[in-house]
Amino acid sequence: MRGPRLWLSTVDHKQIGVMYMVTALFFFLVGGIEAMMMRAQLSLPNLTVLAPEIYNQVFTMHGTTMIFLVVMPVLIGFGVYLVPLMIGASEMAFPRLNALTFWLQVCGGFLLYVSFLAGGAPDAGWFSYAPLSEKPYSPHPGLDYWALGLLLLGFGTVLAAVNFIVTIAAQRAPGMTIRRLPLFAWMTLVNSVLILFALPALNAALVMLLSDRLLQAHFFDPAHGGSPVLWQHYFWIFGHPEVYIMVLPAFGMISEIIPVFSRKPIFGYGFVAASTVAIAFLSYGVWVHHMFAVALGRVFISVFAALSMLIAVPTGVKIFAWAATLVGGSIRFTTSMLFAVAFLLEFTIGGLSGVAFATVPIDWELTDTYFVVAHFHYVLFGGTAFALFAGAYYWFPKISGRLLNETMGRWNFWLVVIGFNLTFFVQHFLGLMGMPRRVYTYPNLPGWAPLNLISTFGAVILGFGSLVFICNILASLAFGARAGNDPWDAWTLEWAAASPPPPENFAQVPAVRSRRPLWDLKHPELPDWAAEGGD
Amino acid sequence: MPQRVRLGMALFLLNEAVLFFMLIAAFVYFRGSTLATAASSLHLQAASVYTACLLASSLTMWRAAATGARSWLGGTLALGGLFLYGQGSEYVRLFRQHITISRTQFGTTFFTLTGVHALHVLIGIVLLAIFLILRPSHRTALEAIALYWYFVAAVWIFIFLIVYIWTFL
Numbered sequence: 001m002r003g004p005r006l007w008l009s010t011v012d013h014k015q016i017g018v019m020y021m022v023t024a025l026f027f028f029l030v031g032g033i034e035a036m037m038m039r040a041q042l043s044l045p046n047l048t049v050l051a052p053e054i055y056n057q058v059f060t061m062h063g064t065t066m067i068f069l070v071v072m073p074v075l076i077g078f079g080v081y082l083v084p085l086m087i088g089a090s091e092m093a094f095p096r097l098n099a100l101t102f103w104l105q106v107c108g109g110f111l112l113y114v115s116f117l118a119g120g121a122p123d124a125g126w127f128s129y130a131p132l133s134e135k136p137y138s139p140h141p142g143l144d145y146w147a148l149g150l151l152l153l154g155f156g157t158v159l160a161a162v163n164f165i166v167t168i169a170a171q172r173a174p175g176m177t178i179r180r181l182p183l184f185a186w187m188t189l190v191n192s193v194l195i196l197f198a199l200p201a202l203n204a205a206l207v208m209l210l211s212d213r214l215l216q217a218h219f220f221d222p223a224h225g226g227s228p229v230l231w232q233h234y235f236w237i238f239g240h241p242e243v244y245i246m247v248l249p250a251f252g253m254i255s256e257i258i259p260v261f262s263r264k265p266i267f268g269y270g271f272v273a274a275s276t277v278a279i280a281f282l283s284y285g286v287w288v289h290h291m292f293a294v295a296l297g298r299v300f301i302s303v304f305a306a307l308s309m310l311i312a313v314p315t316g317v318k319i320f321a322w323a324a325t326l327v328g329g330s331i332r333f334t335t336s337m338l339f340a341v342a343f344l345l346e347f348t349i350g351g352l353s354g355v356a357f358a359t360v361p362i363d364w365e366l367t368d369t370y371f372v373v374a375h376f377h378y379v380l381f382g383g384t385a386f387a388l389f390a391g392a393y394y395w396f397p398k399i400s401g402r403l404l405n406e407t408m409g410r411w412n413f414w415l416v417v418i419g420f421n422l423t424f425f426v427q428h429f430l431g432l433m434g435m436p437r438r439v440y441t442y443p444n445l446p447g448w449a450p451l452n453l454i455s456t457f458g459a460v461i462l463g464f465g466s467l468v469f470i471c472n473i474l475a476s477l478a479f480g481a482r483a484g485n486d487p488w489d490a491w492t493l494e495w496a497a498a499s500p501p502p503p504e505n506f507a508q509v510p511a512v513r514s515r516r517p518l519w520d521l522k523h524p525e526l527p528d529w530a531a532e533g534g535d
Numbered sequence: 536m537p538q539r540v541r542l543g544m545a546l547f548l549l550n551e552a553v554l555f556f557m558l559i560a561a562f563v564y565f566r567g568s569t570l571a572t573a574a575s576s577l578h579l580q581a582a583s584v585y586t587a588c589l590l591a592s593s594l595t596m597w598r599a600a601a602t603g604a605r606s607w608l609g610g611t612l613a614l615g616g617l618f619l620y621g622q623g624s625e626y627v628r629l630f631r632q633h634i635t636i637s638r639t640q641f642g643t644t645f646f647t648l649t650g651v652h653a654l655h656v657l658i659g660i661v662l663l664a665i666f667l668i669l670r671p672s673h674r675t676a677l678e679a680i681a682l683y684w685y686f687v688a689a690v691w692i693f694i695f696l697i698v699y700i701w702t703f704l
Contacts, residue, residue, distance in 0.1 A: 093539050162546045170539040196550045204557035211647045216637030219561065219647075225568055225640040234557060 020077025371431025422458025585621025
C-alpha cells in the first residue's frame with residue numbers, strides 16, 4: 001500500500017493511525033506557533049505585538065487546536081494503530097468507519113481554520129462562554145465555524161469510540177481475556193465509554209448555540225429569557241470528562257512503558273484498571289468545580305468540591321502503582337523512560353494544584369488567573385504530552401521499523417523539561433499575584449515583568465525542544481538504526497508483529513495465556529501463566 | 536445480524552440518547568417560563584395522531600426487518616412521511632400564531648428539540664429509501680436501520696410525554 005491515492009482511500013488501521021498522528025503533529029506546530037505569538041506579546045508589559053482582538057483569536061485557537069486537533073486525534077491515532085495489534089487482531093471492527101472518523105476530524109480542523117479567511121477566527125476562549133459567544137457580542141462568523149467544526153470533530157470522536165469498544169469486545173485473539181488486556185487497551189476502552197457519554201453533551205450544547213447564533217433562538221441570551229449558566233453546565237458536563245478523555249490513554253501508555261523499562265510487571269494491574277473505571281464514574285460528578293465563581297449555593301458547590309477531591313484518590317492509586325513498579329526494578333533510562341518518569345513528577349504537580357482548586361475559597365481567590373493556566377498545562381503538557389513523547393519514542397520503532405535517535409532524544413527531553421517548567425512554573429506565582437489570564441497585556445507591577453520574561457524564555461526553549469523532536473523523526477526515518485521486531489524486549493503482542501507490521505499484522509498470533517504473552521514465549525521455563533494459575 | 540454490528544449500532548444510539556437527554560433537559564429547564572405558551576398553542580389531538588403514525592411505523596419496520604418484504608418497507612416509509620407531514624402542519628399552525636424559534640422562549644426550546652428529532656426521522660427515511668433503491672437483499676443493513684428506527688420512535692415517546700402530555704396534565 002503506497003502512493004498518495006492509496007493513503008487517501010485506505011481503510012488499514014495502521015495507515016489511518018499514522019495519518020491521525022501526522023495530522024496531530026501538524027496542528028501541534030500550528031498551536032505551538034500560536035502559543036509563541038502569545039508569549040511574544042506577553043514577554044514585556046504594555047507591548048502591542050498583537051492587537052487585543054487578534055490576541056483573543058490566538059488564545060482561543062491555541063486552546064481549541066491543542067485539545068480538539070492535537071491531543072484527542074493523536075490519542076485516537078495511537079489507539080487505532082495499537083489496539084488491534086495489542087489484542088492480536090488484524091483490523092478494527094469497522095475499518096471503513098475508521099476511515100470516515102479520520103476524515104471527519106480533518107474536515108472539522110479545516111472548518112476551524114478556514115474561519116481566519118471568513119472574517120476572523122473564534123475569539124471567545126476554548127469554552128466559549130455565553131453571552132460572549134452570542135451573536136450580539138461576537139457578530140463575525142468565527143464562532144459559527146467553531147461550533148460547526150467542533151460538531152464534526154465531536155461526531156467523529158463518538159464514532160471512533162464506538163469502533164474501539166466493538167473492536168475490544170469482539171476482535172480479541174483467543175486467550176486475550178478482559179483481565180489480560182494490556183493496560184493501554186483497557187484505558188482506551190474506558191475512555192471510549194467516557195466519550196460516548198460526554199461528547200453528546202457538547203454536541204447538544206453546540207446545537208443550542210448554533211440555534212441561538214444562526215436562527216436567533218434564546219437558549220443562552222439573558223436579554224430574552226435565556227440562561228448563560230445553562231451553557232456553563234452543559235459545557236462542563238462535557239468538559240470535565242473531557243479532561244480525563246485527554247489523559248486516560250496517556251495513563252495507558254505510561255502503564256505499558258514503565259514496566260518494560262523497569263523489567264517488572266506492573267504493580268497492581270487490577271488496581272490500575274479499576275481506578276480508571278472509578279475515575280470515569282467520578283468524572284461526571286465534578287463539573288461544577290469549573291463554576292465555583294457562579295453563585296450556585298453553598299451546599300451544592302460543597303458536594304462538588306468533595307467529589308472533586310475524591311477523584312484524587314483513584315488518580316493517586318495509579319501514581320503509587322507506577323512508583324511501586326519502579327521500586328526494585330532494573331531501570332533502563334531510554335528517552336522513552338525519561339519522559340515517563342518526568343510524567344510522574346510533572347503530572348503530580350498538576351494534580352496537587354488541582355486538589356488545591358477543588359477547595360472553594362482557593363478557587364475563588366485564583367479563578368481566571370495564571371494559576372489556572374499553570375495548573376492545566378502541568379496536567380495536559382506535563383501529563384499527556386510527556387506521556388505522548390514517551391509513547392512516541394517507545395512505539396516509533398514498531399511503526400517505522402527504525403529507532404529514534406537517542407542522542408537527539410536526550411536533547412529533546414532536557415530542552416522540553418527545562419523549557420516546560422520555566423514556562424509554566426512561574427505562572428503559579430503570577431496567578432498568586434493576581435495576574436488575570438486571557439488579557440492581551442499587563443501593567444508593569446512589581447515582579448510581573450521578570451516572571452513573564454522567564455515564562456517567554458522558557459517557551460522558546462520548549463519550542464526548540466519540540467523542533468528537535470520533529471527533526472529526530474525526520475532524521476531517524478531516513479537514517480535511524482533498524483529496530484527489529486522487539487527492540488525493548490517487551491511483552492505485549494504488538495512486539496510479536498514485524499516492524500512495520502504487514503497489512504494483516506500477524507502471520508500467526510502467539511498463544512495468549514497471561515498478561516505478558518511474549519514473556520511466556522521467551523521464558524518457557526518461567527511463564528507468567530504458571531504463576532498466575534492461568535490455563 | 537452479526538453481533539458486532541448490533542453492538543456498534545447500540546453504542547452509537549447510546550450516544551444519541553445522551554444527546555436527546557440533554558436537549559429534553561434544556562426544554563424542562565425552561566419549562567417554568569414556557570408552559571403558558573405551550574398550553575395555549577400546542578394541539579394535543581393532532582400530535583396524538585402523528586405520534587400514532589410513528590409508533591405504527593415501528594411495527595411495520597419490525598415486520599420489514601423480519602421478512603425483508605418491500606411492502607412493509609414502503610409502509611414504514613409512508614408512515615414516517617406522515618409523521619413528518621403532521622409535525623410540519625404543527626409548525627405551520629405555530630407560525631400562524633407568531634410562535635417562531637426567535638420570537639418566544641417556548642419556540643426556542645420546542646423547535647430545537649422537535650427539530651433535531653425530525654432530522655433524525657428524516658435521516659431514517661433517507662436511509663430506508665437508499666436501502667430500497669440500492670441493496671434490497673442486504674439484511675444486516677436493514678436490521679441496523681431498524682434498530683435506529685425503533686430508537687427514534689422511542690425517543691419521540693419521551694418527547695411526546697414531556698412536551699405534550701405533561702403540558703396538558
